[in-house]
Amino acid sequence: IFELMDGFLKNDPTSLQNDILHHVEYTVARSRFSFDDFEAYQALAHSVRDRLIERWHDTQMHFKRKDPKRIYFLSLEFLMGRSLSNSVINLGIRDQFADALSQLGFELEVLAEQEGDAALGNGGLARLSACQMDSLATLDYPAVGYDYANQYGLFRQVILDGFQHEHLDFWLNFGNPWEIERVHVTYPVKFYGTVTDELLNEENGKVWVPKRTVEAVAYDNPIPGYGTRNTINLRLWAAKPSDQHNMESYNTGDYINAVVERQRAENISSILYPDDRSYQGKELRLKQQYFFVSASVQDIIRRFKDAHSTFDDFPEKVALHLNDTHPSLAIAEVMRVLVDEEHLGWNRAWNIICNVFTFTTHTVSPEGLEKIPVDLLGSLLPRHLQIIYDINFKFVEELKKRIGLDYNRLARMSIVEEGAVKSIQMANLSILCSHTVNGVSRVHSKLLTTKLFKDFYELWPEKFQYKTNGVTQRRWIVVSNPSLCALISKWLGTEDWIRDIDHLIGLREHAANGELHQEWKMVKKVNKIRLAEYIEAMSGLKVSLDAMFDVQTKRIHEYKRQLLNILGIIHRYDCIKNMDKNDRIKVVPRVCIIGGKAAPGYETAKKIIKLCHAVAEKINNDSDIGDLLKLVFIPDYNVSVAELVIPGADISQHLSTAGHEASGTGSMKFLMNGCLLLATVDGSTVEIIEEIGEDNMFLFGAKVHEVSALREKGPALKVPLQFSRVVRMVRDGYFGFKDYFKSLCDNIEGGQDYYLLGADFTSYLEAQAAADKAYVDQERWTEMSILSTAGSGRFSSDRTVEEYAQKTWGIQPCRCPF
Ligand code: 26V
Numbered sequence: 001i002f003e004l005m006d007g008f009l010k011n012d013p014t015s016l017q018n019d020i021l022h023h024v025e026y027t028v029a030r031s032r033f034s035f036d037d038f039e040a041y042q043a044l045a046h047s048v049r050d051r052l053i054e055r056w057h058d059t060q061m062h063f064k065r066k067d068p069k070r071i072y073f074l075s076l077e078f079l080m081g082r083s084l085s086n087s088v089i090n091l092g093i094r095d096q097f098a099d100a101l102s103q104l105g106f107e108l109e110v111l112a113e114q115e116g117d118a119a120l121g122n123g124g125l126a127r128l129s130a131c132q133m134d135s136l137a138t139l140d141y142p143a144v145g146y147d148y149a150n151q152y153g154l155f156r157q158v159i160l161d162g163f164q165h166e167h168l169d170f171w172l173n174f175g176n177p178w179e180i181e182r183v184h185v186t187y188p189v190k191f192y193g194t195v196t197d198e199l200l201n202e203e204n205g206k207v208w209v210p211k212r213t214v215e216a217v218a219y220d221n222p223i224p225g226y227g228t229r230n231t232i233n234l235r236l237w238a239a240k241p242s243d244q245h246n247m248e249s250y251n252t253g254d255y256i257n258a259v260v261e262r263q264r265a266e267n268i269s270s271i272l273y274p275d276d277r278s279y280q281g282k283e284l285r286l287k288q289q290y291f292f293v294s295a296s297v298q299d300i301i302r303r304f305k306d307a308h309s310t311f312d313d314f315p316e317k318v319a320l321h322l323n324d325t326h327p328s329l330a331i332a333e334v335m336r337v338l339v340d341e342e343h344l345g346w347n348r349a350w351n352i353i354c355n356v357f358t359f360t361t362h363t364v365s366p367e368g369l370e371k372i373p374v375d376l377l378g379s380l381l382p383r384h385l386q387i388i389y390d391i392n393f394k395f396v397e398e399l400k401k402r403i404g405l406d407y408n409r410l411a412r413m414s415i416v417e418e419g420a421v422k423s424i425q426m427a428n429l430s431i432l433c434s435h436t437v438n439g440v441s442r443v444h445s446k447l448l449t450t451k452l453f454k455d456f457y458e459l460w461p462e463k464f465q466y467k468t469n470g471v472t473q474r475r476w477i478v479v480s481n482p483s484l485c486a487l488i489s490k491w492l493g494t495e496d497w498i499r500d501i502d503h504l505i506g507l508r509e510h511a512a513n514g515e516l517h518q519e520w521k522m523v524k525k526v527n528k529i530r531l532a533e534y535i536e537a538m539s540g541l542k543v544s545l546d547a548m549f550d551v552q553t554k555r556i557h558e559y560k561r562q563l564l565n566i567l568g569i570i571h572r573y574d575c576i577k578n579m580d581k582n583d584r585i586k587v588v589p590r591v592c593i594i595g596g597k598a599a600p601g602y603e604t605a606k607k608i609i610k611l612c613h614a615v616a617e618k619i620n621n622d623s624d625i626g627d628l629l630k631l632v633f634i635p636d637y638n639v640s641v642a643e644l645v646i647p648g649a650d651i652s653q654h655l656s657t658a659g660h661e662a663s664g665t666g667s668m669k670f671l672m673n674g675c676l677l678l679a680t681v682d683g684s685t686v687e688i689i690e691e692i693g694e695d696n697m698f699l700f701g702a703k704v705h706e707v708s709a710l711r712e713k714g715p716a717l718k719v720p721l722q723f724s725r726v727v728r729m730v731r732d733g734y735f736g737f738k739d740y741f742k743s744l745c746d747n748i749e750g751g752q753d754y755y756l757l758g759a760d761f762t763s764y765l766e767a768q769a770a771a772d773k774a775y776v777d778q779e780r781w782t783e784m785s786i787l788s789t790a791g792s793g794r795f796s797s798d799r800t801v802e803e804y805a806q807k808t809w810g811i812q813p814c815r816c817p818f
Pocket of ligand 1: 122123124125126128274275276277278279280324362363440469661662663664665683
C-alpha cells in the first residue's frame with residue numbers, strides 16, 4: 001500500500017513513453033508506429049490526465065475524511081485557456097515529459113500548440129475565476145468551482161477586409177481530454193409550472209409543480225495546484241434531455257415533436273452569451289443561470305448531507321461565493337430547498353442563508369447591474385419569484401423601521417424594482433443575503449460605498465470589503481514566459497516565488513546590475529522574436545525588433561478607449577510625415593499592437609476594429625514611414641494568444657476613462673512580464689503605482705474625481721488642436737470609409753465625448769513622449785522593467801485568494817498528505 005501512496009503511475013522517461021504509446025494505441029486508436037502531432041498531443045494529454053485523476057482522487061478522499069469547510073465558487077464564466085503546459089508544470093513533471101517526448105521525436109511545445117483554447121467566458125471576470133482556481137488549488141484550499149458546460153465557447157473572431165465576423169467556436173469537436181464525464185452524477189433541473197397554495201407546514205413551505213425537467217450531467221475538470229498534490233475540481237454541468245421530459249407528447253402519439261423537443265433541452269447549456277455590457281432579460285440566459293445554480297446547489301447539499309445530519313452545521317461547512325450576480329438565483333434556490341424540501345422553516349433557513357453567501361461585484365456603473373423581469377422569472381421559476389417577494393417584504397418592513405419612510409431610498413434598495421418593466425435587482429438581493437460584499441480594487445470599493453451601493457453601505461458598513469484582483473504567476477510567467485521564469489529563479493537563487501510570490505521583491509536589489517540587464521534584455525528579445533514571427537505568420541507583416549512593442553489587448557469597449565490609442569497613432573503618423581530627415585532619425589520606432597473582441601451587437605466597438613485596420617493599411621503601406629511605425633491588429637485574442645503577446649511587449653496601454661475600470665487584470669500580467677505600463681489612474685493601477693512608483697510608469701489623464709466636472713462642461717470643454725486635426729483626418733476619409741466612421745467621430749466631438757478622449761489627449765501624448773524618451777536610455781528602461789516585475793507580487797491571485805479565505809470565506813488549507 002505504501003508503495004502505491006504516490007499513485008500507480010511512474011514519472012521516469014520509460015514509464016512516460018510507455019504511457020504515451022499506450023494511449024496512442026488504445027485511446028487515440030492509432031498505430032504506435034505512426035501518429036502525427038495532434039495524435040501525439042491527444043495521447044500526451046491522456047497520460048497527463050491519468051496523473052491528474054490520481055491526485056484528484058487522493059484530494060477528494062482527503063477532503064472527505066477531513067470534512068473541512070469548503071468554498072463553492074459559483075461563476076457563469078471561466079476562461080481556462082489551454083491545460084497541457086499548465087498541468088505538467090503544476091504537476092512538477094514538465095521536464096520529464098519533455099525528455100520522454102523528445103526521445104519519441106516530438107517536442108512538448110509543438111504538441112502544446114495543438115490544444116484548443118477553452119474560452120468559456122468573455123473577459124476580465126472569467127479569466128479572474130480561472131486564476132483564482134489555480135491559486136485555490138496551489139494554496140491547498142478545499143474549493144470546488146461550478147459553471148455550466150458550453151458546447152461553444154466565446155465566438156472566434158475572424159477579420160475580413162478589416163471587419164469583425166463571428167464564427168462558432170467548436171472547441172469540443174476534437175474531444176476534450178481534460179474533462180471527465182460523470183454519467184452517474186446527474187440531477188434533474190425543473191422549470192415552469194405552478195405553485196399550489198397548500199401549506200406544507202406553518203412555516204411557509206409550498207409545493208411547486210414544475211412542468212419541464214432537464215437533466216444536468218457533471219463534467220469534472222481537475223485543477224492541479226503547484227508544489228502540492230492537491231487537485232481540485234471545476235465541475236461543469238451539461239444539459240441532457242430527461243426521461244421525465246415532456247412525457248405527455250409521447251402518450252398522445254406526437255413522437256417526432258416529442259423527440260425534437262427533447263433535443264432542445266441540450267440548447268440550454270450550449271452557448272455562451274458574448275455581450276458583457278448589458279442584461280437583456282432573455283429567457284435562455286435565465287434558464288442557463290437556473291440550470292447551473294440548481295444542479296450545483298443539489299450537488300452541494302447532497303455532499304453536505306452525506307456527512308451531516310443537521311443543517312445547523314451548514315454555515316460551518318459551506319461558503320457559497322457569488323461571482324457577480326449571475327449565479328445569485330442560488331440564494332432563492334437554497335432557500336427553496338431548505339424551506340420546501342427540508343422543511344426547516346423560514347427563519348432557520350434565512351439564518352443559514354445569511355451566513356453562507358458571499359458576493360463579489362465586478363461592475364462600476366448602475367447600467368451594468370443585472371435585472372430580471374418579474375414576468376420572465378414568474379413564468380420560468382414561479383416558486384423562486386415568491387421566495388424573492390417574501391424576502392423583499394420582510395426586508396422592506398425591517399428597513400422602514402431602520403430608515404423611516406424615505407420612499408426614494410426604499411425604492412432604490414428594494415429588491416423589486418417597480419417601473420415600466422417590473423424587475424428583480426439581483427445586486428440588491430445579493431447584498432442583502434451575503435455576509436460580505438466585495439469590490440475588486442480599492443478605487444472600485446470606494447465607488448461602491450459612495451455611489452453604486454451607498455444606501456446599503458450606510459446600513460451595513462461592516463459587510464463591505466475589497467480584495468484587489470490578482471493573476472496567477474504560474475500561468476502568466478512560468479507557462480507563458482519560460483525564459484523569464486528561469487532568469488528570475490537564477491537571480492533569486494530559488495524557485496520558491498512560484499508558490500510564494502513575496503520572494504519576487506528580491507529582484508529589486510539587482511535592478512541596477514549590468515549583468516542582469518544583459519540577460520533581462522536577452523529574454524525580452526527572445527519573446528519579441530516569438531511575437532514578431534507570430535505577426536508575420538498571421539499577417540505577412542515583418543516588424544523590426546528594434547522597435548518598441550506597444551500593446552493594447554483586451555475586450556473592445558468605448559470606456560477602454562482603444563480609439564484614443566488609434567488617434568494617438570494617427571497623430572504619430574502625421575508627425576513623422578511632416579518631419580524632416582534630421583528629426584526622423586530621432587524617432588523611436590514603434591510596433592503598435594491592438595487586439596480584442598467586440599461583442600457581436602456592439603456597433604461602435606466594431607467600427608473601432610475597422611478603423612484600426614484602415615489606419616494600419618495606410619501606415620504599413622507608406623514607404624515614407626518604413627519601420628518607424630507599424631500597426632498590427634491581432635485577431636481572435638484569447639488566453640493562448642495572450643500567453644504569446646504579453647511576454648513580447650515592451651509597453652502596454654490601459655486607457656480606461658478614470659472611474660470606469662473596476663480593476664483591470666491585464667495590466668498585472670504585463671507587469672509581471674517586465675512590461676512598462678502606460679495608464680490612467682484607474683482601477684488597480686492606483687495600487688500598482690504604490691508598488692512600482694510613478695517614476696517607473698507613464699501615467700496620464702483626468703483622475704476619478706475630475707471626470708464628472710469635465711463631463712459637465714459639455715461643448716464648452718476645450719480640446720487640443722491636435723485632437724481636432726486627427727479626428728478631421730478620419731472624418732475627411734483619409735483612411736477611407738468616410739461615411740462608416742462618421743458616427744465614431746460624432747461620438748467624440750461637439751460635447752458628445754462621454755469618455756473624454758479630447759480632454760485627455762494632450763496628457764496622453766505627453767505620456768507617450770515620455771515613454772519614447774525613456775526607451776532611448778535602454779539601461780534606465782531595463783531597470784524600470786525589472787522593477788515592474790519585482791513589484792508585481794501584490795498582484796498575484798495567491799494574495800487575493802488568501803485574503804478571501806481569511807476575511808470572507810473563513811476556510812483553512814487542507815493539504816493532501818501524500
Ligand atoms: C455581463 C454579462 C451580461 C450578459 C451576459 C454575459 C455577461 C458576462 C459578463 C458580464 C459582466 C462582466 C463584468 C466584468 O468582466 N468585469 C471586469 O471584471 C474584472 C475582474 O474583476 C475587472 O478586472 C474588470 O475591470 C471588470 O471590467
